[in-house]
Amino acid sequence: MPEYIRDGAEIYRRSFATIRAEARLGDLPDDVARVAVRMIHACGMVDLVDDLAWSPGVVARARVALNAGAPVLCDASMVASGVTRRRLPAGNDVICTLGDARVPGLARRLGTTRSAAALELWRDRLAGAVVAVGNAPTALFRLLELLREGAGPPAAVLGVPVGFIGAAESKQALEEYGGDLAYLVVHGRRGGSAMAAAAVNAIASEEE
Numbered sequence: 294m295p296e297y298i299r300d301g302a303e304i305y306r307r308s309f310a311t312i313r314a315e316a317r318l319g320d321l322p323d324d325v326a327r328v329a330v331r332m333i334h335a336c337g338m339v340d341l342v343d344d345l346a347w348s349p350g351v352v353a354r355a356r357v358a359l360n361a362g363a364p365v366l367c368d369a370s371m372v373a374s375g376v377t378r379r380r381l382p383a384g385n386d387v388i389c390t391l392g393d394a395r396v397p398g399l400a401r402r403l404g405t406t407r408s409a410a411a412l413e414l415w416r417d418r419l420a421g422a423v424v425a426v427g428n429a430p431t432a433l434f435r436l437l438e439l440l441r442e443g444a445g446p447p448a449a450v451l452g453v454p455v456g457f458i459g460a461a462e463s464k465q466a467l468e469e470y471g472g473d474l475a476y477l478v479v480h481g482r483r484g485g486s487a488m489a490a491a492a493v494n495a496i497a498s499e500e501e
């Protein structure tokens with residue numbers, strides 16, 4: 294067996310140092326760079342920064358919302374599971390409605406995926422929330438439809454659905470949504486639940 298590091302804190306320290314040495318973080322605002330480091334940590338791809346886009350102040354807006362107790366709304370339970378509860382500043386609720394018993398019926402009635410239908414159950418928590426989409430492009434598309442229909446806007450949308458069908462397009466649509474909607478996206482096919490959870494974790498606490 295090769296020698297390997299057994300100290301978790303040391304593994305994290307070296308990992309973040311490697312990312313900071315290898316990723317082109319120089320053009321990013323400091324707070325976005327911190328989030329990018331943790332997202333890269335979750336996927337191992339230092340060139341992720343090339344696909345990163347954000348609205349000015351998105352990290353600060355999400356942080357303020359979390360400090361004020363805003364819930365974190367997640368498209369997949371994988372995202373919700375990845376959010377480290379002790380990092381959250383106000384005992385914030387972390388909500389994923391995908392497993393709610395009403396969702397399969399809603400999806401059939403609305404003629405859409407369960408991931409998109411699950412957002413019907415976000416309506417009364419959406420205004421001022423921090424939204425984290427790591428899996429389902431249809432959830433991100435549906436979120437934008439809900440906002441166009443007049444739903445209360447979230448404080449910030451961390452939009453990193455992954456895949457080949459709809460992922461790039463939904464993230465483009467988020468960036469182009471306009472208005473005052475705060476967002477952070479990874480353009481293209483890359484994304485994922487771990488990356489979305491990592492973004493929430495970075496924003497939730499300054500602690501590495």
Ligand SMILES: C/C1=C2N=C(/C=C3N=C(/C(C)=C4\N[C@@](C)([C@@H]5N=C1[C@](C)(CCC(=O)O)[C@H]5CC(=O)O)[C@@](C)(CC(=O)O)[C@@H]4CCC(=O)O)[C@@](C)(CC(=O)O)[C@@H]\3CCC(=O)O)C(C)(C)[C@@H]/2CCC(=O)O
Binds near residue numbers: 368370427428429487
């Ligand atoms: C088309 C879907 C995609 N899923 C991807 C990748 C992964 N999904 C996993 C798992 C366990 C789940 N995916 C569902 C959300 C399920 N995935 C879909 C849907 C069919 C449609 C979503 C969409 O296109 O917007 C979706 C079901 C739905 O009706 O909404 C999941 C609910 C399926 C299920 O098990 O019931 C489930 C999520 C469970 C949860 O966490 O709550 C994977 C782990 C794949 C696997 O099981 O092998 C993986 C995880 C990736 C990640 O990091 O999140 C894609 C690639 C995102 C794909 C959408 C895009 C595409 O190109 O096809």
